Amino acid sequence: MTAINTNTFEKSATGVSFEKSVPVLISFAPNWKARMVLARVAGALLIVSAFSMWLMPSTAMAAEVWPIKLAASLMFLLVGVSLLTIEVLDARPDAYFDPIRREVRVLQKNENGRPQTVLRRSYDSLGGARFIEDQIELFDVDGSLLMKLPLESADVSRALKGQLSGSVTIFA
Structure with a gap:
């Protein structure tokens, strides 16, 4: 097998200079970076809202409201964490x-x-x-x-x- 020195091989039979050509x-x-930034911002907002819902004073803290508030905050937390950790595996060629x-x-x-x-x-x-x-x-x-x-x-x-x-x- 012979090696070709690319420094001396400047032009092919078609006249194209390979030293100046790059693949x-x-x-x-598509623009996945913008989509990922938007998903992470939305995830952070959902996580903050999940915790802030317990810090906000409410007038009616009846026993019936606690399970709904707990379910909503857990849902916000889970969706927010999933949006923060999402990884895009793009199958486009x-x-x-x-x-x-x-x-x-x-x-x-x-x-x-x-x-x-x-x-x-x-x-x-x-x-x-x-x-x-x-x-x-x-x-x-x-x-x-x-x-x-x-x-x-x-x-x-x-x-x-x-x-x-x-x-x-x-x-x-």
Whole structure:
């Protein structure tokens, strides 16, 4: 097995510089950070309300009110603790654009949390790509939409355009 020195190997047969190309990973995940912050704030408020309901003076502290108040505070406490400790295991796939192999791979996490390849397409087998604002649409050879991916920033969009420009038709 021979090793290739990447410092001297600057351009491939297609003329793409691999020293300047970097792999691009695009995630399909929605804004889970904002959802987690909202869940934790709601959980903290429920826990505080569970305890504060016993600190507030009430006019009618009859024996019939205590079981209802106890049940409500326990429910607030349990729901609040569950919202604070919730962990999101997102099963949405990731798209990985590999400039060395010149292919796009869709990776999905298995039950152990390890990514597995569920789709692998070479850039030559793609029909085209369209960049629209903050997303990319990849088309099959027959013109059907293969996948639509959100782009996180303009830098990711530029890197992906540079990577795909030699192999894939980019639609305006």
